[in-house]
Amino acid sequence: MTKKSERKTVNIALQGGGAHGALAWGILDYLLEDDRIDVEGFTASSAGTMNALAFAQGMMEGGRDGARTKLEEFWSEISHAGVFFSPVHGNPFERILGMGSGENPFSYFMFDTMTRMFSPYQFNPLDINPLRDVLLRTIDFDKIRACDKIKLFTSATNVRTGKVHIFHGEEMSIDVALASSCLPFLFKAVEINGEHYWDGGYTGNPALYPLFYETKSDDIILIHLNPMYREEIPTTAPAIMNRINEISFNDSLLKELRAIEFVKRLIEQGMIKDEFKGQYKNLLVHSIRADDMMKEFSITSKFDTDWDFLIKLRDAGREGMKNWLDRNFDNLGVRPSVDLKQELLKNPEGGRAPELKKKA
Numbered sequence: 001m002t003k004k005s006e007r008k009t010v011n012i013a014l015q016g017g018g019a020h021g022a023l024a025w026g027i028l029d030y031l032l033e034d035d036r037i038d039v040e041g042f043t044a045s046s047a048g049t050m051n052a053l054a055f056a057q058g059m060m061e062g063g064r065d066g067a068r069t070k071l072e073e074f075w076s077e078i079s080h081a082g083v084f085f086s087p088v089h090g091n092p093f094e095r096i097l098g099m100g101s102g103e104n105p106f107s108y109f110m111f112d113t114m115t116r117m118f119s120p121y122q123f124n125p126l127d128i129n130p131l132r133d134v135l136l137r138t139i140d141f142d143k144i145r146a147c148d149k150i151k152l153f154t155s156a157t158n159v160r161t162g163k164v165h166i167f168h169g170e171e172m173s174i175d176v177a178l179a180s181s182c183l184p185f186l187f188k189a190v191e192i193n194g195e196h197y198w199d200g201g202y203t204g205n206p207a208l209y210p211l212f213y214e215t216k217s218d219d220i221i222l223i224h225l226n227p228m229y230r231e232e233i234p235t236t237a238p239a240i241m242n243r244i245n246e247i248s249f250n251d252s253l254l255k256e257l258r259a260i261e262f263v264k265r266l267i268e269q270g271m272i273k274d275e276f277k278g279q280y281k282n283l284l285v286h287s288i289r290a291d292d293m294m295k296e297f298s299i300t301s302k303f304d305t306d307w308d309f310l311i312k313l314r315d316a317g318r319e320g321m322k323n324w325l326d327r328n329f330d331n332l333g334v335r336p337s338v339d340l341k342q343e344l345l346k347n348p349e350g351g352r353a354p355e356l357k358k359k360a
Contacts, residue, residue, distance in 0.1 A: 008332045009038045010219040010286075011211045016046020016181065016201045016249070017225030018302030019078075022310040023290055024051050024223050025071050026317020032064045034325060037332070041151030041215045043166075043207055045200030046181040047225070049154045050074060050131075053139050053177060056150045056169075060143055074138045075310055081130040082305025120187050127188045131181065135174050144172045153210040154180045155200030159189050164203035164252070166210055201249045208256045212281055219284045219332050226250050227291040242299035260285060261340040286331070287338040288324055290316075 014024055028051060031037055042052035051071065058070030114123060144152070152169035156179040167176045179190035179197035189196035200206065211220055226246045234240045260283050266272050267282050293316060301309070328337040 007036055007038055008219070008329075009040050009217045010221050010332060011041045011043070011215050011217050012039055012052075013206050013208055013211070013220055013222045014042060014044035014048025014051055015205050015223060015225040015253075016044075016048050016199065017294075018047055019082075019304050019310065020225045020294060020297070020302055020313065021047025021051055022075055022313035023225060023293075023317040023320075024048065025075055025310075026314035026319075027223055027288060027321040028055055028317075029068055029071060029314065030318040030321040030325075032068050034322075035064065036325070036329065039150055040217045041153065041211060043153040043155070043210050044180075045155040045204055045206045048206055048223075049177055049180040049200070050135075052152055052154070053135075053144060053172070056147050056152060057139060057143055059149055060147055070138070074134070075314070076307070077134045077138055078131075079305045079307040079310055081134050082303075085130040086303050086305045116185075120185065124187065129178060129187055132174065132178060135177055139174075139177070141173050141177075145170050151215060153207070153214075155204035155207045156180045156182075156190075156197040157200055157202045157204075159184075159196040159198055162203070164200065164207050165195075165197065166204075166207055168210075202252075204252050205249045207252070208260070212283070218281060219286065221286045221288065222253075224287065224289040224291075225294065227295045228254075228289070229291055230295055238299050245299075257285070257340055264340075284331075284333070284336045285338055285340055286328060286336060287343070288320065290320070 012028075014021075017023075024047070031039075032055075039055070042048075042055070044052040051074075054070045054074040055067045058067030060066075062069065120127070147169055150169075152172060154167050154172070154176060156165050156167065156176070157163075158165050167180075173192075175190050175192050178187075179192060180200045182188075182190050182198050184198045189198055191197075205226070208220065226249045228246075228250055230243065230246075234243045263280055264282060267277075267280060272280060331337040
């Protein structure tokens with residue numbers, strides 16, 4: 001066990017990304033194993049919310065080992081559910097006839113066509129959502145609401161106002177979790193207290209501002225699942241839609257990062273009056289990106305729940321976190337490990353996290 005004096009406390013921001021959330025599972029798994037970092041709070045959306053829930057409950061039940069076990073249990077249940085519900089696995093009949101490849105099976109083509117022609121209110125009137133059953137089997141929301149070890153903030157998009165809504169840990173429920181991950185072309189909007197919500201990624205992927213005001217740690221580790229930069233111009237319909245989603249899901253995050261960078265400049269240049277300095281936080285932002293790995297995957301991979309694929313992402317996340325900590329642990333609590341202005345807001349090539357590049 002690491003000595004308390006050697007431990008560091010951070011906040012973690014988890015993006016959504018469907019099955020790609022298994023990469024963040026691996027990052028969290030190694031962080032738990034490494035034992036030098038404590039997590040004060042999570043802000044998350046969609047798949048990020050699921051990882052945060054599993055992490056928090058596992059910590060309550062069995063400490064760091066309990067969190068690792070709960071994360072694996074959750075993703076194992078996702079894989080089992082995907083056998084019946086994932087649109088990308090295809091079936092033996094398709095494979096015999098050669099109807100599509102593993103990247104673009106015929107079943108996904110039919111799924112994509114159907115969701116463009118019909119709304120979930122038409123083709124899914126009973127609002128069947130396999131994630132609900134997975135959550136019922138793996139997450140105890142009574143325990144989550146009572147959690148006092150880790151602060152939880154999850155984003156959902158208010159359909160009426162178009163604004164992000166932040167649910168706090170004491171408000172967590174299965175409906176909140178489903179709202180945070182509600183893709184509007186697949187599921188009906190989730191109603192909570194008279195309001196309707198879609199996936200939080202549209203307006204906060206994830207929202208960072210709860211960490212400004214409601215946590216003590218100045219360190220935020222951003223775990224990116226959606227590539228910010230792509231060299232190639234998409235030319236196929238699925239690739240175009242995928243890139244549109246990546247851009248829209250990163251937009252709200254970039255706006256908050258610009259605000260953080262602006263405040264940092266004000267603080268560093270002494271432009272804030274003494275009586276107001278206590279109202280601002282000089283945040284230390286750290287970024288773990290997987291552009292080089294994720295850009296190799298098609299949009300269909302976000303629905304790929306095959307266990308081997310999830311384990312591949314988990315192992316890549318573990319390796320990436322190990323490399324990242326080797327390079328940046330000493331920066332935690334001292335200085336940011338990413339230059340927001342140059343690497344995330346200006347230079348498209350920057351911050352590409354070479355430790356998470358796809359292996360040759």
